[in-house]
Amino acid sequence: MKTILIPTDFNASALNCIPEVCAAMNEKEINIIFVHLFRLSDSITDLLMLSRRSREFEHVSDDFHERCSELKKQHPVVKSIKIEFFYGSTLSMFRNFLEANAVDCILHPEFCSYGKLNKASVDPSSLVIKSGLPTVTVLKKSEARLVKQFAALEEESLMAV
Template sequence: MKTVLIPTDFNENSVYLSENILKNFKDEPIRILFFHAYKLTDSISDLLMLSRRSTEYGQIPESFHRACYDFKKTHQAQIDTIGVEYFYGSTMAAFRNFAEANEVDFIYCPETYSFRQISKYSINPDVFLNKSGIPILQVIQEDEAPVKIKKAIVLEHEAAQLV
């Protein structure tokens, strides 16, 4: 099973746009993980209560939950789970730890996705996504081969240095 990380502002359209990636995984169930990035606060009391924060979960509209439920039900043969996670941090190391902890295999960022801040602590994840070294899925057109993956340039440079 592969895990696909998808940035979102919790608009139900991001769920429907993720249908395009199912063509890449015809023979394998996938786990879809929607996420939103937040910078860490400077307040010590906020940091102590970080694990108990529920305000972020309150920002997810019911329409997003409904869209996830319907999407999983419609594609239950291909989708193992759909989840929501928050990334708290502002460094590449923190993002890599987040991706490793969630066993992310691929990143999918729909062409129509544009970052929308949903909180004063929201940050644009584009830098993390593009420099992480995690393969980025591209949408497959009907006449293309089953899998088309764009590898991040960072990965190629790291492999060249190891040889």
């Protein structure tokens, strides 16, 4: 069983990658963790209240939760979908987060729907690349369509010979 981390802004379009991720993984079971990264605050009050934060969960819409449930039903290979928030901006903190969540690989940020939720949001690209974990790449729908068209043309040219 593999655990995949997907950086996201919790937009419903972030879930469009799930069918491609399932196909790319070749696993019997996968766990998916959607995560948004925030810079750690300098305020002592914010740091003291960090464990009681629920403000970030307001960014996760009911539609996102519903689509997660639908995707779990459509793709039996997906055993769990979790929503997490990472607070920090250093590589060591990020690696600790990955280890604590038993993450095996990360969806490459290029294939994620990732935007800022607020001014404290952190771009995950550099942390993901430096983490040392393998990244998963998937074909976007337009790319997949082009690959199929190219394969069909290649097949036709081989039949003509």
